[in-house]
Amino acid sequence: MGLSPSSLARRAASSAGGPNGKIGGRSRMGDVTVRQLSNPRGALGRVISIVMNRRNRELIERCVDALEPRKGSSVADVGFGGGVGLRILMNRVGLTGIVSGVEPSETMRTRALKKFEDDVALDRLRIVNGSAAATSLADGSQDGIITVNTVYFWPDLAEGLDGLVRALAPEGVLAVGISPKAAQLGMGFDERAERVIEASELADAMRAAGLTRVSIAAPRGTEGRAIVRGFAA
Numbered sequence: 001m002g003l004s005p006s007s008l009a010r011r012a013a014s015s016a017g018g019p020n021g022k023i024g025g026r027s028r029m030g031d032v033t034v035r036q037l038s039n040p041r042g043a044l045g046r047v048i049s050i051v052m053n054r055r056n057r058e059l060i061e062r063c064v065d066a067l068e069p070r071k072g073s074s075v076a077d078v079g080f081g082g083g084v085g086l087r088i089l090m091n092r093v094g095l096t097g098i099v100s101g102v103e104p105s106e107t108m109r110t111r112a113l114k115k116f117e118d119d120v121a122l123d124r125l126r127i128v129n130g131s132a133a134a135t136s137l138a139d140g141s142q143d144g145i146i147t148v149n150t151v152y153f154w155p156d157l158a159e160g161l162d163g164l165v166r167a168l169a170p171e172g173v174l175a176v177g178i179s180p181k182a183a184q185l186g187m188g189f190d191e192r193a194e195r196v197i198e199a200s201e202l203a204d205a206m207r208a209a210g211l212t213r214v215s216i217a218a219p220r221g222t223e224g225r226a227i228v229r230g231f232a233a
């Protein structure tokens with residue numbers, strides 16, 4: 001699998017077939033790619049999820065670092081996609097911790113249930129149908145939540161953040177990973193359909209959602225990506 005989602009999207013953009021080849025501001029192929037990133041489905045969704053696991057692993061690891069998870073704690077990855085974050089979180093919280101993987105895509109949930117069958121059977125991993133705005137997690141239940149490269153697809157930013165904050169325990173940590181704005185546009189995002197967002201805008205929204213000590217980090221080795229972190233009151 002030689003192409004990253006961004007190069008697929010770039011190839012799609014460059015292969016736009018004139019006025020009839022465009023859907024909104026991008027080509028049909030770009031549209032397919034972005035739709036797969038927002039809702040991975042079927043065989044192509046499974047392929048995209050493998051690419052995402054590779055491309056996003058470093059940023060996901062840094063987001064997990066930002067949670068500083070303790071052994072035995074309860075943590076969640078919301079919009080886990082290919083699921084690389086679930087394994088990293090399980091390793092950090094150990095056998096006594098509980099990891100919840102929240103995902104609206106049925107294809108991704110099914111894939112994770114199969115891939116992590118043993119962990120699910122041990123109830124150290126829970127795969128949940130949900131979204132940022134409606135996580136299905138109990139209020140105040142999570143010591144930490146990561147969500148990486150998902151914010152572009154939330155229907156409403158404030159509602160998504162409210163949903164995540166509701167699920168956090170007091171002093172719980174939220175770490176949101178995003179790509180730089182130029183990379184978001186490079187992936188074929190259309191500002192009319194996806195949220196193209198700067199880390200500073202996200203930080204303001206997180207403060208407005210009631211998170212405290214909100215900070216932005218740009219970890220090395222993540223191609224200019226950012227982690228915006230905040231703490232529940």
Ligand SMILES: C[S@@+](CC[C@H](N)C(=O)[O-])C[C@H]1O[C@@H](n2cnc3c(N)ncnc32)[C@H](O)[C@@H]1O
Nearest residue numbers: 038052056079080081105131132148150153154
């Ligand atoms: C680009 S993928 C990122 C997957 C993974 N977090 C990563 O970084 O590799 C976006 C993921 O967000 C999920 N998603 C879409 N809308 C969402 C929402 N409203 N709340 C949470 N996740 C959502 C998609 O199903 C998809 O798995």
